[in-house]
Amino acid sequence: MKRKSSFLYSQKAAPFVFVLPFVLTFTIFWVYPLISAFVMSTQDIGAVTRNFIGLKNYTKLLKDSVFHTAVANSFEYMVLTCALLIPFPMLYAVLLDSNLVKAKGVWKALMYVPALTSVVISGTLFRLMFTEYRTGQMNILLALIGLPAFKWLKVKWTSEIALLVLCCWRWTGVNTLYFMSGLKSIDKGLYEAGSIDGANRWQLFRYITIPLLKPTTIYVLTISIYAGLSMFLESFMLWAGNDSPKNIGLTIVGYLYKRGIQKNDMGYACAVGVVLLVLAMIINFTQLIINGQFRKEEK
Amino acid sequence: MKRKLLSTLMAGVLAASMLTGCASAAATDSEAAPTSEDGEAATEAEASAEAVTTEGDPNGTHMEMWSFVEAHNTFYAKMLQKWNEQNPDRTIEITFTTYPYADMHQKLLMSLQGGEGAPDLCDVEMGQVPNIYEGLDTWLQPLDDAMAPYAADMLTSRLDAYKGSDGKQYGAPFHVGATVMYYNLAAMEEAGLSQADIDAVVTWDDWKALGKKYLDAIGNPDGKYWTSVDTGGCDWQWIAMAEYGEDWTGGFENKANVELESIKKMCQFEQDMLNEGIAEVSPDGHTDLEAGYQNILDHNIVAFPKAMWYMSRFTNYMPEEAGNWYIAKCPVFEAGQNCSVGIGGTGTVVTKQSSDAELAADFLCFAKMSPEGEQMIWEDLGFDVCNTSLWTDDAFAHDDNNQYNKFFRNYPYDVLAEIKDQIGTVMTVSISPTINEYMCNTTLNEMFEDNMSVDDALAEAQGAIELEE
Secondary structure: OHHHHHHHOOOOHHHHHHHHHHHHHHHHHHHHHHHHHHHHOOEEEOOOOEEEOOOHHHHHHHHOHHHHHHHHHHHHHHHHHHHHHOHHHHHHHHHHHOOOOOOHHHHHHHHHHHHHOOHHHHHHHHHHHOOOOOOOHHHHHHHHOOOOOOOHHHOHHHHHHHHHHHHHHHHHHHHHHHHHHHHHOOOHHHHHHHHHOOOOHHHHHHHHHHHHOHHHHHHHHHHHHHHHHOOOHHHHHHOOOOOOHHHOOOOHHHHHHHHHHHOOOHHHHHHHHHHHHHHHHHHHHHHHHHOOOOOOOOO | OHHHHHHHHHHHHHHHHHHHHHHHHHHHHOOOOOOOOOOHHHHHOOOOOOEEEEEEOOOOEEEEEEEOOHHHHHHHHHHHHHHHHHOHHHOEEEEEEEOOHHHHHHHHHHHHHHOOOOOOEEOOEHHHHHHHHHHHHHHEOOOOOOOHHHHOOEOHHHHHOOEOOOOOEOOEOOOOOEEEEEEEHHHHHHOOOOHHHHHOOOEHHHHHHHHHHHHHHOOOOOOOOOEEEOOOOOHHHHHHHHHHOOOOOOOOOOOOOOOOHHHHHHHHHHHHHHHOOOEEEOHHHOOOOHHHHHHHHOOOOOEEEEEHHHHHHHHHHOHHHOOOEEEEOOOEOOOOOOOEEEOOOEOEEEEOOOOOHHHHHHHHHHHHHOHHHHHHHHHHHOOOOOEHHHHOOHHHHOOOOOHHHHHOOOOHHHHHHHHHHHEEOOOOOOOHHHHHHHHHHHHHHHHHOOOOOHHHHHHHHHHHHHHHO
């Protein structure tokens, strides 16, 4: 009993006990799968057999044009979502933080609601909205301005629009909330000092808000890069499956699912997964280094 | 003491919240619906939440059974009750679990590869058959002995689709999925045509001529067509292959070949209809999606080929069409050919890991192949059953209380009985997903949306598929 209580009240053990759940889940659900994915990506995995084939899966990837399409699609989607989902939410956050907007709570709640809906449901609704049939909302809008129905999800650029609308609808509210919490931490005295020095609204925003929001911006950018590269369900729901005309909706994860689950080629799918990880890492580390996240705090 | 209790409680809450966090994350990941060879499973597999029930005799042999459709498990539970009544010395208790589509097949595959954790019985969707059947009799129990009492009445072409590469039967089917031609007879009658005109159709050329006649009769208005061709599904190509007795997968022995005579003929036929304004491209790719239902409801198309299970789409999504539609056999290219092919389905398996594989196989065959089981499949699940002896059984096939018999102008089973010996098979093997994917993503779009020549598009597809073999 005594030993037990000394453990429970031990100040040395306490921190370890508190981080243990995280360390355990991290090891079991992240580190272990990561290592086995690397190992599996060097194997040819059959029904009953497993053979080591070295880097053959990777050399096959280099020649696989469908994979290249998937990478290009994911990359494009990632760049476009970052370009839309950082400036606009920042603007909305500033607006919501200012005195121009009434009933702030209502706006915040309204903007956040889309994030709570299931992608399966919202993706299906967007599929129906963007259907090529004349009853789709988008084609009804076109009809109002006298244009014929359009095959939205069969053309590359319009399907890209559909994906971006879905993504922005879903994530604008969440990013706005991140930026609002960032704004809360900015000392109001700085704005007062700025305006006493004669700065106009734009200058206050440009020289106080944006630099001080940098940590939040970097965080949002980092998760947006990851989310953009790993997008799958949105495209899966929009085309009611993993197959889209000429693969205009295929993403890296979609390709991984196709290889791993639909064609049961786990080794090759793991190679796809490893490439995705490496890509996401390279982009994010570059971005973090450029933004100076690894520099030591200057005293 | 109190503080200790509190801290323990807190730690417990922390751990619990973490675990639920994991669980909910897993649930959203697996919400994705499946893609399958055909549209059927996509809606069939919308079982979202996991449901677990235990049914049967607690003193009997205990078994596990998985499915990706809850209605299937409900059906098996009812059949289990009948089995236990008829076999008091061989009673069974089964725990049924319904998983989402991708989860279930993945779990099954992992447990078969690992050699433990597999259920006794499991549903396998047609698109996943090549993956699961790959382990042959090291993984699965052959059903040949268990189905012997019923085999004589079963449609062999359908059983063949669930055979392994060693020729043994590994799966038990729910339905034939026979393709037939659906006609909007009400709309045709308004245009002055009759059922006799439909019955007179033998070849695809006759069928196209009838379409022209219909369009001329209604004055060729914009937006109205005879039929719609698919860019997101290969049903038309499957029918053509069955007619010529060809198979683009090459079966278990040969290489895949999409440049077949049947495929070329059918694609050319479809492209010609498009260019002549007799057909349109199915909105959103095929007729088994919302836009396709709306197109049918708006009477923009009045004839299209689809599997028998499409009847349930009419009753579920287009109830207003009751009494309008007539079912007939599909046309052929040359008189005397097969006119139908089985599409889609579920091949239920018994695993070698089962506590009593023979008993499980006997029960499975009883549930899915006996006349009692088939009766329930038709009534509860609405599938065209594989037991051909029932097709001509008046009480079964002509039951006027049945929703499908009420909905359509004629009895669906009369059509089946007529084409009984003309139903072909296209195999589903490991190259099938690749062929299907390339056709639906690229080839069909090139031919029907971009008007690329059939020969060029198929040659390109063949090149891409060969790279994958």
